[in-house]
Amino acid sequence: HGSEVTPPIMIGNNCRFRNHTIIGSNTIVGDNVIIDENTSVTDSIVYDNTYIGCDLDLDKKLVYKNHLISAISGEFIYITDRVLVSQVELGIVTSLFNRFVQRVFALGIVLLQVIPWLLLYLPYSIFVRERRSEFLISKSLATKYCEDPSLVAKTAWGRFMLRLCLDKFALLLQASLNRKVYLVGNRLLTNTVQHRKLVMELPVYNPGAFSLAETTEANSPDVEQFYELEYINNISTRFNIIIICRLISSRLMYGYR
Numbered sequence: 001h002g003s004e005v006t007p008p009i010m011i012g013n014n015c016r017f018r019n020h021t022i023i024g025s026n027t028i029v030g031d032n033v034i035i036d037e038n039t040s041v042t043d044s045i046v047y048d049n050t051y052i053g054c055d056l057d058l059d060k061k062l063v064y065k066n067h068l069i070s071a072i073s074g075e076f077i078y079i080t081d082r083v084l085v086s087q088v089e090l091g092i093v094t095s096l097f098n099r100f101v102q103r104v105f106a107l108g109i110v111l112l113q114v115i116p117w118l119l120l121y122l123p124y125s126i127f128v129r130e131r132r133s134e135f136l137i138s139k140s141l142a143t144k145y146c147e148d149p150s151l152v153a154k155t156a157w158g159r160f161m162l163r164l165c166l167d168k169f170a171l172l173l174q175a176s177l178n179r180k181v182y183l184v185g186n187r188l189l190t191n192t193v194q195h196r197k198l199v200m201e202l203p204v205y206n207p208g209a210f211s212l213a214e215t216t217e218a219n220s221p222d223v224e225q226f227y228e229l230e231y232i233n234n235i236s237t238r239f240n241i242i243i244i245c246r247l248i249s250s251r252l253m254y255g256y257r
Helices: 088-127 156-163 166-176 193-201 221-234 237-254
Strands: 009-011 027-029 040-042 050-052 057-059 061-064 067-070 076-078 085-087 132-136 143-147 182-184 208-210
Touching: 027 040, 050 061, 057 061, 076 221, 088 156, 088 166, 088 182, 088 237, 132 193, 143 166, 156 166, 156 237, 166 182, 166 208, 182 237, 193 221, 208 237, 221 237
Parallel strands: 009 027, 040 057, 182 208
Antiparallel strands: 050 085, 061 067, 067 076, 132 143
């Protein structure tokens, strides 16, 4: 229900498309395929017994279990996190479990931050107006205004807020409610020409409150792309926890960089 199918396409037996999926033209879907909600697949081939996770935008891709290949460049990615792409029997169970774990972790951090946010960040936000920028939130280049740490860092009080990661509060709240923002994911990129190009070149773009690139000195699109691809290649629940701990400890010790 609620999925959109645009011919010409070929669909095998025993396939399931969940809410708000888009199966675009020139797509071949094999047998026993599950495509999760809010995912778009166009000009692609999805082989038998494959699970594709939610909130993805796959265009001109060959997908087989954990393997993702660009039909244009031939670039090959093996995805270890079954939330994104995997064998159908394991993928749906792991996806539900990992989504639940991310939401619980996000809610836990929100509960820890709510009192400091109310006492410190909320009064600060009333007096400081220029602290938000337009960010890209999906591969369809949809945008949303979010807290911009580079703007918050312009004042001493703002830098103190960044040490406590209070700029993440709104994103964490969205992640706990499953509002198209992950607890850990790709770096939330500003709406610029370079970043729009970068998002379109990435195999997937699922922005998160925490990201691998934020724990490094990623100051150029080329470096950002390297870390985004490294995250996609190594994504796992354990890796996500490492990223959260690394970013929080780095902020507390060194502040925003």
